[in-house]
Amino acid sequence: MPAPMPTSGAAPRSVPRPLRDIAVVAFAQTDHLRTSDELSEVEMLMPVLHRVLAQTGLRTGDIGFTCSGSSDYLAGRAFSFTMALDGVGAWPPISESHVEMDGAWALYEAWTKLLTGDADTALVYAYGKSSPGSVRDVLTRQLDPYYLAPLWPDSVALAALQAQALIDAGDTDEPALAAVASRNRASAAGNPHAQLRGPVPQGDYVVRPLRIGDCPPVGDGAAAVVLAAGERARDLCERPAWIRGIDHRVEAHGLGVRDLTDSPSARLAAERAGAFERPVDTAELHAPFSSQEVVLRKALRLDDRVHVNPSGGALAAHPIMAAGLIRIGEAAERIRRGDSDRALAHATSGPCLQQNLVAVLEGDPR
Amino acid sequence: MPEVLKAPLVVEFPFTRSLGPVQSAFLSGLRERVVLGVRTGDGRVLVPPVEYDPVTSEELGELVEVALTGTVTTWAWNHEPRRGQPLDRPFAWVLVRLDGADTALLHALDAPDGPDSVRTGMRVRVRWAEDRSGAVTDIACFEPYEAGQAAAAHAPTVHDGRFADPVTGIVAPARLDYTYAPGRAQSAHLHALAERRVVGERCPSCRKVYVPPRGACPTCGVATSERVEVGPRGTVTTYCIVNIKAKNLDIEVPYVYAHIALDGADLALHGRIGGIPYDQVRMGLRVEPVWPDGGGHPDHYRPTGEPDADYETYKELL
Numbered sequence: 001m002p003a004p005m006p007t008s009g010a011a012p013r014s015v016p017r018p019l020r021d022i023a024v025v026a027f028a029q030t031d032h033l034r035t036s037d038e039l040s041e042v043e044m045l046m047p048v049l050h051r052v053l054a055q056t057g058l059r060t061g062d063i064g065f066t067c068s069g070s071s072d073y074l075a076g077r078a079f080s081f082t083m084a085l086d087g088v089g090a091w092p093p094i095s096e097s098h099v100e101m102d103g104a105w106a107l108y109e110a111w112t113k114l115l116t117g118d119a120d121t122a123l124v125y126a127y128g129k130s131s132p133g134s135v136r137d138v139l140t141r142q143l144d145p146y147y148l149a150p151l152w153p154d155s156v157a158l159a160a161l162q163a164q165a166l167i168d169a170g171d172t173d174e175p176a177l178a179a180v181a182s183r184n185r186a187s188a189a190g191n192p193h194a195q196l197r198g199p200v201p202q203g204d205y206v207v208r209p210l211r212i213g214d215c216p217p218v219g220d221g222a223a224a225v226v227l228a229a230g231e232r233a234r235d236l237c238e239r240p241a242w243i244r245g246i247d248h249r250v251e252a253h254g255l256g257v258r259d260l261t262d263s264p265s266a267r268l269a270a271e272r273a274g275a276f277e278r279p280v281d282t283a284e285l286h287a288p289f290s291s292q293e294v295v296l297r298k299a300l301r302l303d304d305r306v307h308v309n310p311s312g313g314a315l316a317a318h319p320i321m322a323a324g325l326i327r328i329g330e331a332a333e334r335i336r337r338g339d340s341d342r343a344l345a346h347a348t349s350g351p352c353l354q355q356n357l358v359a360v361l362e363g364d365p366r
Numbered sequence: 367m368p369e370v371l372k373a374p375l376v377v378e379f380p381f382t383r384s385l386g387p388v389q390s391a392f393l394s395g396l397r398e399r400v401v402l403g404v405r406t407g408d409g410r411v412l413v414p415p416v417e418y419d420p421v422t423s424e425e426l427g428e429l430v431e432v433a434l435t436g437t438v439t440t441w442a443w444n445h446e447p448r449r450g451q452p453l454d455r456p457f458a459w460v461l462v463r464l465d466g467a468d469t470a471l472l473h474a475l476d477a478p479d480g481p482d483s484v485r486t487g488m489r490v491r492v493r494w495a496e497d498r499s500g501a502v503t504d505i506a507c508f509e510p511y512e513a514g515q516a517a518a519a520h521a522p523t524v525h526d527g528r529f530a531d532p533v534t535g536i537v538a539p540a541r542l543d544y545t546y547a548p549g550r551a552q553s554a555h556l557h558a559l560a561e562r563r564v565v566g567e568r569c570p571s572c573r574k575v576y577v578p579p580r581g582a583c584p585t586c587g588v589a590t591s592e593r594v595e596v597g598p599r600g601t602v603t604t605y606c607i608v609n610i611k612a613k614n615l616d617i618e619v620p621y622v623y624a625h626i627a628l629d630g631a632d633l634a635l636h637g638r639i640g641g642i643p644y645d646q647v648r649m650g651l652r653v654e655p656v657w658p659d660g661g662g663h664p665d666h667y668r669p670t671g672e673p674d675a676d677y678e679t680y681k682e683l684l
Binding site: 042 | 443460472540580586587588589
C-alpha cells in the first residue's frame with residue numbers, strides 16, 4: 001500500500017500570484033558532450049556565464065545574487081564549486097550561494113531571494129562532469145545509507161524497477177517506451193547543444209526492461225540563467241518568461257513505500273505552481289529515463305495538445321546537476337522567441353523521481 | 367596545445383553511522399535471522415522499518431516480526447552485476463513485500479533460471495548470509511519459493527525489539543573510481559613542471575599572473591591564457607610551523623610550510639621550506655625550488671642565500 005501524499009481534490013485551488021513579478025531573461029548552455037577532458041569545470045562553465053551575461057548586457061558587478069548547483073561526487077573533486085566561482089569574477093565580494101542539487105533548485109533559491117526584494121537580478125548556473133567517474137555508481141551514494149546504499153543499486157536499476165512497475169500496471173510497454181525515446185531524440189535534431197540528436201537504436205537491455213535507448217546519455221555540460229524582477233526584466237529582455245509559480249515537493253526515500261507508477265510530489269508541485277489553472281502549450285520535462293516521462297505526463301496531466309520536450313529533453317542531453325535548470329531555460333527560451341505563451345518546466349532529483357520541481361512560465365500577451 | 371593529462375583517482379572512505387532504536391532493532395534482528403517491521407499510527411507495517419512515519423512524521427516504535435517469505439512487487443533483470451552489488455552473477459533486483467508487511471524492501475533475487483523465471487507476484491524467501499554482522503547485507507539475497515503460496519494468512523506478531531548485544535552503528539565503506547583530468551590550464555602547468563619550469567597564466571583584464579593557473583581569473587571572471595614563466599626563485603610571504611606528523615608522510619616534524627610568491631607571480635603558492643632550521647624561517651626569506659628526480663612538483667624550497675626581500679615588495683601578496 002503506497003503512502004498517500006496529500007493533494008487537494010480535482011478542482012485546483014487558485015494560486016495567488018507571487019509577491020513580485022520575476023522572469024527568466026536570459027539562458028545559455030554548453031554543447032553537451034560525452035567527455036570534456038581538455039577542460040576543467042570552470043573552463044567548461046565560463047563561456048556559458050559570459051554568454052548569458054552578454055545577452056542582458058549585465059556584468060558580474062550588476063548582479064544582485066548568484067546561486068549555483070553542482071555535486072563534487074560527480075567528478076570526484078572536493079570543493080569544485082568554489083573553483084567554479086572563479087568563472088564568475090567574485091571580487092569585490094558578491095552575494096552568493098550554492099546548492100548540492102540540480103541548478104533548478106538554485107534557481108528556486110534565487111527566485112525567493114528576489115521575492116524578498118533584497119535583489120532585482122540573479123545569476124543562476126549549474127554544471128556537471130559525469131565523464132570522469134561512473135555515474136551509475138556515483139548516484140548510489142545519494143541513497144539511504146542504511147538500507148539501500150550498501151547494496152549499490154545503480155541509477156539504471158532503480159529506474160528499471162519503476163519501468164517494470166509501469167509495465168505491470170498497464171501504463172506502458174517496451175514499444176511505447178521506445179517511442180518516447182525516439183520522439184525526444186527526433187526533437188533534439190533541432191537542438192545544436194544536444195548530445196544525442198536524431199535516431200538512436202534502442203539497443204540491448206542495460207537493466208531489463210530498460211534498453212540503452214531508454215537511458216539518458218552520460219555527458220558533461222553546463223547552463224546558466226539570468227532572473228530579473230519587474231521592469232528590470234522588461235529592460236533586459238524583449239519578452240521575459242515570467243515565473244507565474246514555482247514549487248518543489250519530495251516523497252519518502254524508501255522506494256518500497258512509494259507508488260512508483262505515480263508522482264504525487266510532481267502533481268502537488270504543479271498544483272501549487274498553478275499549472276492546472278490553465279493549459280500550458282509546452283512542457284519541458286526532466287525525465288532521464290523514457291519510463292519517467294510516462295509517469296510525469298500522467299501526474300502533470302499533459303495530453304497530446306502539449307508540446308512535450310521540444311528540446312529533446314534529458315534523453316538527448318543529461319548533464320547531471322544542470323539538466324533540470326536547462327528545462328527551465330529551454331522553456332523560457334521558447335517564450336522569448338514567441339514559440340510558447342505558457343510553458344511548464346520540470347526538474348527532478350533522487351531515485352525514481354523522488355523530488356520534483358515545477359515552474360510555470362508565461363510571456364506577456366501578444 | 368600539449369596533450370591533456372589524465373590520471374586514475376580513487377576516492378575511498380568508510381562512513382561510520384549511528385542507528386536509531388528502530389534501525390538498531392531491525393539490523394540486530396537480521397543478524398539473528400529475524401525480520402522486523404514497524405507499525406504506523408494507521409496500522410500499516412513498514413518493512414524495512416523507519417524511525418518516523420514517512421507521511422505523518424510521527425515517531426514510530428511499535429515493532430512487529432514479519433515472515434521470511436514474501437511477494438515480488440516489481441523487478442528488473444541485472445545481467446551485468448556491478449561492484450558492491452549483492453550477487454556477482456546475473457540476478458534480478460526486486461522489491462519484496464514480506465508476508466505481514468505493507469511496504470516493500472529492495473534486494474537481489476537469485477534466479478538461476480534467468481529473467482524468464484521472474485515475474486511480479488512471484489513468491490520468494492530470504493536467503494541469509496553465512497556471516498552476519500547487523501547490516502542489510504545480512505540478507506544475502508532472496509530466492510524463489512514457489513511452494514509457499516499462503517501469503518494472506520501471515521499476521522505479524524509483536525516483538526519487543528530486544529536482542530543481546532544490539533547493533534548500534536554501521537560502517538559503510540564506499541569507493542568511487544575516477545579518471546582525473548585537470549583541464550587546459552593545469553595540464554600546461556604540470557607539463558612545464560616536468561621540465562622544471564613553473565608556468566602561470568596572466569589575466570588579460572587585470573594583468574595578474576596566477577600560479578598555479580586554474581584557467582580563470584577569480585577577480586575578473588575571464589579566461590587566462592597568456593602563459594608566463596615565473597620564478598624559479600621566490601619570497602616567503604608567510605608561514606607556519608607544523609608540529610604534528612601526518613600519517614603516511616615521511617617528513618620529520620617540526621617543519622615549515624609556507625606561502626611563497628614566486629618572482630613574477632601575483633599569487634602565492636604553498637610549499638615546504640627545507641635546508642634551514644625551522645626556527646630560522648622568516649617572512650621575506652628568499653627561496654628556490656628543489657626538484658625531485660623524475661619531475662613533478664618541487665619537493666620543497668630552500669634558501670637562496672640572497673638578502674631577505676623588503677616587506678614592501680610582497681605585502682600585496684600576503
